[in-house]
Amino acid sequence: MTDSFSTPAHAFDPATFEPRWQAYWADNKTFRAVEDPTKPKYYTLCMFPYPSGAGLHVGHPESYTAIDIVARSKRMRGFSVLNPIGWDSFGLPAERAAVREQRHPADITREYIGNFKRQLLRLGFSYDWDREISSCEVDYYKWTQWIFLKLHERGLAYLADVPVNWCPAQGTVLANEEVVDGKYVETGEPVERRMMKQWMLRITAYGDRLVDDLEGLDWPEHVKEMQRQWIGRSEGAEVDFKIDGHDASFTVFTTRPDTLFGATYCVLAPEHVLIQKITSADRRADVDAYVATARNRSDLDRQKSAEKEKSGVFTGAYAINPVNGAKVPIWIADYVLATYGTGAIMAVPAHDERDHAFATKFGVPILQVVSAPAGHDVQAEAWTGDGKSMNSGAYDGLDVATFKKQITAWLEENGHGRKRVNFKLRDWLFSRQRYWGEPFPIVHTDAGEVKTLPYSALPVSLPHIEEFKPTAEGLPPLGRAEQAWLQTEVDGVVGWRELNTMPQWAGSCWYYLRYMDARNTELPFDPANERYWGPVDLYIGGIEHAVLHLLYARFWHKVLYDCGMVHTKEPFQKLFNQGMILSFSYKDANGKYLGPHEVEQRGDVWYAIGGDTPLEVKIEKMSKSKKNVVDPMDVVVEYGADALRIYEMFMGPLEQVKPWQTSGVEGVYRFLARVWRLFIDQDSGALRPFGPSNREVTKAIHAAVKEATEGIDLLKFNTPIAKMMEWVNACHGELPAKEECEDLLRILSPWAPHVCEELWLRLGHTTSISAEAWPTWNESALIDDTLEIAVQVGGKMRGAVTVARTADKDTILAAAKADATIARHLEGKEILKEIVVPGRLVNFVVK
RNA sequence: GCGGAAGUGGCGGAAUCGGUAGACGCGCUGGUCUCAGAAGCCAGAGCCGAGAGGUGUGGGGGUUCGAGUCCCCCCUUCCGCACCA
Incomplete structure (x- = not known):
């Protein structure tokens, strides 16, 4: 009832002007990206958002605001900026929602996209909406299929019978990168191993380049390191061992060929093909039992038991060491992986910790062949460091590196082995037994041939089906499509379409290229456009994609580089990871979570409203079950988009994990209101008069311009806000000289574009502040x-x-x-x- | 176990070519305005101490005229990898 008294008619009220400026930017296409040869380009990009039913969370606007500040400031500094947005819209969650809600995934996806888009528009990001894309739409995935054909043409896509990670809950296989500790990383559901015929992409062929090209990238060192570890390049040698009494041999991979004289046994993985052939009659029962057990154990079990003790069984057969003719027993043990190297090793217990543990348990001799420091007994503990070779015949006295070179050369000359580089990285399992993904441009003929469709036959549209479950025969959901889709003709032969679809990663492997030429109907993108816009100058996203998405996209980019489609070896020049935003949670003695509106603080302690038992307060990841989710749209309703944007930046360094505090939003809202009151008379709505500047105010504006300019380049978005606050404080409620006020609005506009546009207009300007030139500062004014x-x-x-x-x-x-x-x-x-x-x-x- | 990052007031965080620690904001205290409250505005404050002063950037040592910053040891937290031969 006292509102008319307490709220002046022209008080700061973002709801009155924010939507108006959003409409203005849309109507005028203010942020259209133009291939302007007279200007330097700058390409800003946030990781492809997956539009979920939950809508935006406060983590989205964090990286989006950072990118938007860079994009807006770069425009003001004379760059032609590409700042696009689109939707990573194929994938499992939409399909599961479809099953749950009895709706079609296309409908669900489009609804979610609409919701996301509405929310993003309300935050005032400076996207070129004319380049909006959606990876589940046929005008996009036609080109994903096109790139698949390129991969296939180059021998990089193949069908293979492989042990796969089968996730029964999802009803599909998963890539290695999607499985951690035997569980699907997205849902934590268990994964088991199966043999299946699947599409694979030969990413291993690019292993060297994927490691080497990390060198020149401006990426966080730990992300590069994660990629290096995942690719896991190791250099060594393959050595062939003949089997005593059999016309057979096997090959091992080792990084320590210099320890060959110390090999006291060999180990085959339980899946090794030679096992049946070489096992002696008296060992057969034990071997069969061991192999059967190992086969039935899940990866998770295998990993767990790895922490405890080694297991294994002797085959009864002996291998002949090519360097000295020594006969050593051949064991089977599951600490040797079928999927790495050759699935077989020579074991040197004196100089390998795993072999040492095994040898100790099973009583295999331990023979030292590299000298260890005084006091180190290899019988008690393996020595894996450097030393002089010993017990190695004519080679005694060499250091590790020299011996490696010499023995590898000897192996090659005598046909017993060869230099070899191995990767932990395995080929990318590229098919999924699901509906909501890109169909393969592949046809299987009745004669058993696998044929690719010609480019002219693209797109292969996803057929409409009603149920998204496997067929009764166990075929993937696409088996439910009509005969007219299933059966087709290629090269004059009738055949059946591939029923697997591509994984969700496919669409995000090249979307940053489509943005460069989003409406091209002839090609995925025009290489001329790529030469202008590529590569992405600044890429911001979550650390969760450090291996998966970034590795896959780099791989595809390199293939397109080899095809002459792109002119850089790497897609993302500078990468930055934003830190997660956490939130306070309140839990009572019964373990029940209370929401922020159900609690109150008395002194330093939190209680349920009206309750008297203290609550446990924690800072946790936001989740519905913990009742600590902050909806950015709620913040916008209460404080406006500018306040949300500034707070997201003011919380702390972008890369840091930090807790959300609504009182902090109030603080930045008060700052914006002070800026408003400085410029606008709250009662009349008139512009307040400019006055003289003094030394303090002038110094403050130069300091703020400097901090903003340098901060943006360093991706430090919090301290410039502090400097702008200091300028406002220095003004003491009186507007200083006009030029200084305008500079303040210019540098504040990337953070808070709406209020700055509004005040810019009220200063009498008729053009958008986003087209203004970025101000400069004077060092002398700071002294x-x-x-x-x-x-x-x-x-x-x-x-x-x-x-x-x-x-x-x-x-x-x-x-x-x-x-x-x-x-x-x-x-x-x-x-x-x-x-x-x-x-x-x-x-x-x-x- | 291996690798990486980080520990600063009641809270989020500033400041690292070694040079006034705690900018800015939140919260708090006092004042002003008001019939009253809210908002706004002004002022205060690391901690101990009435004061002089002492003390203080996870802990312990060291280098230096001077250390949040450099060196050594330790503790804690977070993240990644984890039989890859």
Whole structure:
């Protein structure tokens, strides 16, 4: 009832102008990206959003705001900026929702996209909406299929019978990268191993380049390291071992060929093909039992037991060591992986910890062939470091590196082995037994041939089906499509379409290229456009994609590079990971979570409203079950988009994990309201008069311009806000000179574009502030005529004196000694040394 | 176990070519305005101490006139990898 009194007619109210500016930008296509050869380009990109039913969470606007600030400031600094947005819209979650809600995934996906888009528009991001794309629409996935054909043409796509990660809950296979600890990373559902015929992409052929090209990238070191570890390049040798009494041999991979003389046994993985052939009659029962057990154990079990003890069984067969003819027993053990190297190893227990553990348990001899430091007994513990070779015949006395080279050369010359580079990285399992994904441009003929469709036959549209479950015969959901889709003709032969679909990663492997030429109907994109826009200059997204998406996209990019489609070896020049935004949660003694509106603080302790038992307060990841989710749209309704954007940046460094605090949003809202009141008379709505600037205000604006300019380049978006706040504080409620006020609006506009456009308009300008030139600062304006010099006595702070900036050493010392407090501290002491740091401090070293 | 990042007021965080620790914001205290409240505005504050002063950037040592910053040891937290021969 007192609102008319308490709220002036023209008080700061973002809801009155924010939507108006959003409409203005849309109507005028203010942020259209133009291939302008007269300007340098800048390409900003956020990781492809997956539009979920839950809508935006506060993590989305964090990276989007950071990108938007860079994009807006780069435009103001004369760059032609590409800042696009689109939707990663194929994938399992939509299909599961479809089953749950009895609706078609296309309908669900489009609804979610509409919701996301509405929310993003309400936050005022400067996207070129004319380039909006959606990976589930046929005008996009036609080109995903096109790129698949390119991969196939180059021998990089093949069908293979492979052990796959089958997730029964999802009803599909998963890529290695999607499985952690035997569980699907997205849902935590268990994964088991099966043999299946699947489409694979030969990413391993690019292993070397994927490692080597990391070198020149401006990426966080730990992300590069994660990629290196995942690719896991290791250099060594393959060695062939004949089997005593059999016309057979097997090959091992080792990184330590220099320890060949110390091999006291060999191990085959339980899946190794030779096992049946070489096992002796008296060992067969044990071997069969061991192999059967190993086969039935899940990866998770295998991993768990790895932490405890080694297991294994002797085959009864012996291998012949090619370097010295020694016969060593062949064991089977599941600590040797079928999928890495050759699935077989030579074991050198003296110099490998795993072999040592195994040898100790099963009583296999341990033979030292590399000298260890005094006091190190290889019988007790393996020595894996450097040393001189011993017990190695003619090779004794060599260091590890030299011996490796010599023995590898000897192996090659004598046909017993060869130099070899191995990767942990395996080929990418590229098919999924699901509906909501890109169909393969592949046809299987009745004669059993696998044929690719010609480019002219694209797109292969996803057929409409009603049920998204496997067929009764166990075929993937696409088996439910009509005969007219299932059966087709290629090269004059009738055949059946591939029923698998591509994984969700396919669409996100090249979307950043489509943005460069989003409406091209002839090609995925025109290479001329790529030469202008590529590569992405700044890419921001979550650390969760450090391996998966970034590895796959780099792989495809390199293939397109080899096809002459793109002109850079790498797609993303600079990468940055935003830190997750956490939130406070409140839990009562019964373990029940309470929402922020159900709790109150009394003193330092939180209680349920009206309750008297203290609650447990924690900072946790936002989740519905913890009742600590912050909906960015709620924040917009209460404080406006500008306040949300500024708070997301003001919370702390972008890369840091940090907790959401609604009181902090109120703080930045108050800042914006102060800016508003500085410019606008709240009662009349009129622009308030400019006045004279003083030294303090002028210094503050230059400091703010400097901090904003440098902060944006360093992706430090929090401290510039502090400097702008200092300028407002320095104004003490009175507008200073017009130019300084305009500079403030210019530098604030990337963070808070709506209020800055509004005030810019009210200053009488008729064009958008987003097209203004970025201001510059003057270092000289930052320097004061007088300086405060800190004074220490014996290294302890005792006071400060104010002197002219030009004051010389003696003047400063005299001023310091004249200060009453300093004089008191110097009294009765002998000054041993006088240290003067110009412009900073004086230190009297005393006795 | 291996690798990486980080520990600063009641809270989020500033400041690292070594040079006045705690900018800015939140919260708090006091004042102003008001019949009253809210908002706004002004002022205060690391901690201990009445004060002089002491003390203080996870802990312990060291280098230095001077250390949040450099060196050594330790503790804690978070993240990644985890039989890859």
